[in-house]
Amino acid sequence: xxxxxxxxxxxxxxxxxxxxxxxxxxxxxxxxxxxxxxxxxxxxxxxxxxxxxxxxxxxxxxxxxxxxxxxxxxxxxxxxxxxxxxxxxxxxxxxxxxxxxxxxxxxxxxxxxxxxxxxxxxxxxxxxxxxxxxxxxxxxxxxxxxxxxxxxxxxxxxxxxxxxxxxxxxxxxxxxxxxxxxxxxxxxxxxxxxxxxxxxxxxxxxxxxxxxxxxxxxxxxxxxxxxxxxxxxxxxxxxxxxxxxxxxxxxxxxxxxxxxxxxxxxxxxxxxxxxxxxxxxxxxxxxxxxxxxxxxxxxxxxxxxxxxxxxxxxxxxxxxxxxxxxxxxxxxxxxxxxxxxxxxxxxxxxx
Amino acid sequence: xxxxxxxxxxxxxxxxxxxxxxxxxxxxxxxxxxxxxxxxxxxxxxxxxxxxxxxxxxxxxxxxxxxxxxxxxxxxxxxxxxxxxxxxxxxxxxxxxxxxxxxxxxxxxxxxxxxxxxxxxxxxxxxxxxxxxxxxxxxxxxxxxxxxxxxxxxxxxxxxxxxxxxxxxxxxxxxxxxxxxxxxxxxxxxxxxxxxxxxxxxxxxxxxxxxxxxxxxxxxxxxxxxxxxxxxxxxxxxxxxxxxxxxxxxxxxxxxxxxxxxxxxxxxxxxxxxxxxxxxxxxxxxxxxxxxxxxxxxxxxxxxxxxxxxxxxxxxxxxxxxxxxxxxxxxxxxxxxxxxxxxxxxxxxxxxxxxxxxxxxxxxxxxxxxxxxxxxxxxxxxxxxxxxxxxxxxxxxxxxxxxxxxxxxxxxxxxxxxxxxxxxxxxxxxxxxxxxxxxxxxxxxxxxxxxxxxxxxxxxxxxxxxxxxxxxxxxxxxxxxxxxxxxxxxxxxxxxxxxxxxxxxxxxxxxxxxxxxxxxxxxxxxxxxxxxxxxxxxxxxxxxxxxxxxxxxxxxxxxxxxx
Numbered sequence: 055x056x057x058x059x060x061x062x063x064x065x066x067x068x069x070x071x072x073x074x075x076x077x078x079x080x081x082x083x084x085x086x087x088x089x090x091x092x093x094x095x096x097x098x099x100x101x102x103x104x105x106x107x108x109x110x111x112x113x114x115x116x117x118x119x120x121x122x123x124x125x126x127x128x129x130x131x132x133x134x135x136x137x138x139x140x141x142x143x144x145x146x147x148x149x150x151x152x153x154x155x156x157x158x159x160x161x162x163x164x165x166x167x168x169x170x171x172x173x174x175x176x177x178x179x180x181x182x183x184x185x186x187x188x189x190x191x192x193x194x195x196x197x198x199x200x201x202x203x204x205x206x207x208x209x210x211x212x213x214x215x216x217x218x219x220x221x222x223x224x225x226x227x228x229x230x231x232x233x234x235x236x237x238x239x240x241x242x243x244x245x246x247x248x249x250x251x252x253x254x255x256x257x258x259x260x261x262x263x264x265x266x267x268x269x270x271x272x273x274x275x276x277x278x279x280x281x282x283x284x285x286x287x288x289x290x291x292x293x294x295x296x297x298x299x300x301x302x303x304x305x306x307x308x309x310x311x312x313x314x315x316x317x318x319x320x321x322x323x324x325x326x327x328x329x330x331x332x333x334x335x336x337x338x339x340x341x342x343x344x345x346x347x348x349x350x351x352x353x354x355x356x357x358x359x360x361x362x363x364x365x366x367x368x369x370x371x372x373x374x375x376x377x378x379x380x381x382x383x384x385x386x387x388x389x390x391x392x393x394x395x396x397x398x399x400x401x402x403x404x405x
Numbered sequence: 406x407x408x409x410x411x412x413x414x415x416x417x418x419x420x421x422x423x424x425x426x427x428x429x430x431x432x433x434x435x436x437x438x439x440x441x442x443x444x445x446x447x448x449x450x451x452x453x454x455x456x457x458x459x460x461x462x463x464x465x466x467x468x469x470x471x472x473x474x475x476x477x478x479x480x481x482x483x484x485x486x487x488x489x490x491x492x493x494x495x496x497x498x499x500x501x502x503x504x505x506x507x508x509x510x511x512x513x514x515x516x517x518x519x520x521x522x523x524x525x526x527x528x529x530x531x532x533x534x535x536x537x538x539x540x541x542x543x544x545x546x547x548x549x550x551x552x553x554x555x556x557x558x559x560x561x562x563x564x565x566x567x568x569x570x571x572x573x574x575x576x577x578x579x580x581x582x583x584x585x586x587x588x589x590x591x592x593x594x595x596x597x598x599x600x601x602x603x604x605x606x607x608x609x610x611x612x613x614x615x616x617x618x619x620x621x622x623x624x625x626x627x628x629x630x631x632x633x634x635x636x637x638x639x640x641x642x643x644x645x646x647x648x649x650x651x652x653x654x655x656x657x658x659x660x661x662x663x664x665x666x667x668x669x670x671x672x673x674x675x676x677x678x679x680x681x682x683x684x685x686x687x688x689x690x691x692x693x694x695x696x697x698x699x700x701x702x703x704x705x706x707x708x709x710x711x712x713x714x715x716x717x718x719x720x721x722x723x724x725x726x727x728x729x730x731x732x733x734x735x736x737x738x739x740x741x742x743x744x745x746x747x748x749x750x751x752x753x754x755x756x757x758x759x760x761x762x763x764x765x766x767x768x769x770x771x772x773x774x775x776x777x778x779x780x781x782x783x784x785x786x787x788x789x790x791x792x793x794x795x796x797x798x799x800x801x802x803x804x805x806x807x808x809x810x811x812x813x814x815x816x817x818x819x820x821x822x823x824x825x826x827x828x829x830x831x832x833x834x835x836x837x838x839x840x841x842x843x844x845x846x847x848x849x850x851x852x853x854x855x856x857x858x859x860x861x862x863x864x865x866x867x868x869x870x871x872x873x874x875x876x877x878x879x880x881x882x883x884x885x886x887x888x889x890x891x892x893x894x895x896x897x898x899x900x901x902x903x904x905x906x907x908x909x910x911x912x913x914x915x916x917x918x919x920x921x922x923x924x925x926x927x928x929x930x931x932x933x934x935x936x937x938x939x940x941x942x943x944x945x946x947x948x949x950x951x952x953x954x955x956x957x958x959x960x961x962x963x964x965x966x967x968x
Contacts, residue, residue, distance in 0.1 A: 128814065128815075147801075148803070151805075151806070151809045152787070152805060152806075152807070152809035152810040152812075153809040153810070153812040153813070194800075196799075197789075197799045197803075197805050199787065199810070199827070199830065200823075226826050226829075227822065227823055227826055228820070228822040228823070229813065229820055229822070229823050
């Protein structure tokens with residue numbers, strides 16, 4: 055397919071597995087500049103046309119020059135882990151202008167705490183202002199206002215295999231949604247629009263907690279009844295939390311919410327799922343983290359969201375129990391026991 | 406303890422433009438007819454582009470007709486022109502003609518009807534700035550008020566002609582006054598003040614003049630023109646009329662076009678972005694974005710006409726602070742009623758006639774209750790601060806080219822939805838700035854403390870039950886009150902240090918003095934005082950509703966958690 059956008063290439067920041075997959079999808083419609091920070095990654099892309107195990111589309115050009123990316127691309131997709139996200143945007147920021155459009159694909163949260171306090175403090179009270187979604191980081195750190203995000207059931211390995219899938223582009227700006235659709239859409243990739251940017255970001259963030267729990271159930275050898283129970287109660291918990299943090303309920307029952315939740319809870323491919331599964335088999339968190347190449351966003355998210363739920367008095371038993379398992383040495387079996395005895399049994403009370 | 410302005414507050418400002426000839430508003434009124442025609446043409450063009458075809462345009466006109474007839478029947482005002490029913494009857498008969506005539510003639514007729522309606526609205530809205538009147542109003546305001554002031558403050562017969570005290574002693578101008586003057590010289594300023602009292606318009610008019618700025622145009626509620634005194638002032642200060650009863654598309658578009666074009670022509674403008682006076686006494690948090698959007702539109706049109714245009718529009722937030730709001734009792738009643746559970750009868754509007762207003766002004770100037778006007782830093786239309794040269798700055802003080810906000814694929818483009826999103830963003834920044842430059846007065850803080858203590862004491866009651874409690878249940882022991890006040894004041898100082906709020910100098914005095922100052926000033930002219938000390942020295946209230954009103958002023962700073 056030839057480029058519909060005659061003028062400029064599209065930028066992708068971050069050549070991880072998802073970033074590479076998105077770059078390849080974008081390349082079906084436009085020229086793409088794929089930024090990687092590490093020289094080895096750039097070399098591999100140049101010499102072997104491979105990034106993160108995926109063969110690069112011929113229209114993808116590697117680069118490790120942020121200024122080059124910003125001055126040549128009006129539309130940029132930052133897809134870097136949440137722990138590096140703020141730094142990446144800070145580095146990019148001097149080259150950005152209000153005409154840029156940024157659509158990120160990172161499903162995590164960022165915290166900025168006052169000096170001398172840490173997320174590991176038990177008595178830390180975490181406020182919404184201390185916690186930023188990725189779009190909020192972009193707004194904080196740059197002059198770009200036309201911001202959007204990608205979220206949905208988009209397991210990188212399946213995208214790389216060219217399997218059919220769909221995603222949500224969320225933004226307050228119709229223009230951003232339309233550009234996202236134009237750039238991403240192809241015969242195997244469908245794109246939906248949503249104006250609830252924060253809600254859609256939170257979907258992607260919160261589902262990672264449930265994904266770890268799902269992995270844990272699977273690691274214990276439990277079957278589909280248990281998983282279905284977790285997915286549907288997890289959904290309710292996501293809605294409570296999402297609402298408290300500024301999202302709309304509607305987004306959670308869409309593709310980015312329930313869609314992504316089902317995919318990550320069922321797929322053994324997901325990093326978060328793997329963490330849960332290995333925990334259930336008795337491994338310690340440190341060992342698991344050490345042996346993983348890319349971050350499982352759900353671990354950090356659980357820590358943050360637990361504190362937020364405490365502060366805003368949101369009922370979030372799954373998050374709470376998972377927090378105990380991850381950081382307070384509770385066994386997966388005991389956590390499950392607790393949840394099965396949880397007294398509040400209202401099915402739906404938010405619609 | 407009588408707080409007074411510092412020397413800086415009392416500075417005299419030279420006019421930034423030499424004479425009235427250069428005032429954009431004078432230019433506008435000189436070419437009034439031509440300008441109105443421009444408004445009509447632009448509005449008709451816009452409405453045609455909004456309506457997808459002839460039938461939807463006819464539908465729009467039918468809607469307008471229906472709403473207007475309903476308004477004339479259900480909500481007539483004295484100032485409504487007498488030929489209104491006739492005009493709309495004619496519109497109706499033309500619509501009948503159109504429905505019988507589905508060919509080309511019909512389409513032409515639709516055009517005429519739309520033009521007629523727009524023309525009527527545009528003429529109705531248009532201000533009528535008269536230089537001579539402006540001068541009179543201005544001298545009445547400054548000369549008259551300072552006479553009163555001197556007569557009351559400086560004793561002795563001859564003091565009536567003394568110039569020892571001026572309005573500046575009464576009204577403290579703080580904040581970015583010089584910055585505002587610079588911006589008004591290099592671009593077009595849109596001032597956006599908070600709105601608590603009908604006095605605001607007069608006060609702002611005085612501030613603009615005192616700063617040496619040329620007159621600003623602004624949309625004033627048509628209802629105010631019912632009262633002669635206000636009508637006189639506002640007509641002469643360059644006000645155009647906004648009729649809030651008319652909510653049809655044609656009217657709203659005409660109004661917006663009027664504002665957009667005037668700003669484009671360089672007329673400094675004033676919007677009360679809260680729309681109406683704050684009913685609850687809270688600083689506005691939800692702004693009406695319609696008129697604010699016209700500033701953005703004017704800026705975009707400037708860029709469309711000339712991409713290199715340096716004609717920039719600046720937004721300047723302003724916060725007005727009073728110890729006392731004359732209308733407080735009726736405003737808070739409105740608020741409580743609108744929340745659905747109040748059943749008092751509503752007192753008549755305190756501003757019902759010129760005499761009452763004059764009586765109030767006399768009281769105000771003779772008894773002394775200070776007012777402060779905080780001028781915020783200039784913003785561009787996207788919420789970025791601007792420097793004295795009008796450059797937009799990002800958080801790292803890098804210059805931003807604001808044209809870039811309108812650019813897609815390298816060109817300035819029009820995207821209605823994008824513009825409205827920008828206006829929302831700007832609204833949020835204005836709200837933040839309001840809270841930041843708001844000056845805490847002793848009276849605000851005593852009201853907040855007292856009401857919050859009572860609220861916490863009866864936390865099992867809902868607001869309405871609380872407000873119905875008898876007076877004898879509403880006594881706060883002085884010691885408890887002082888402790889809480891002390892705590893809150895410290896928190897306010899902390900917020901001030903973080904740059905999240907401003908404070909009046911009188912707030913920093915000795916604890917007891919500040920409390921006394923607050924108690925004697927909070928709602929000082931109400932017949933039922935919101936706060937008093939009883940014989941035992943404890944704190945009592947005669948009117949919990951107005952106390953609630955004054956307490957609301959400190960809403961939005963996260964101070965509730967201390968109760």
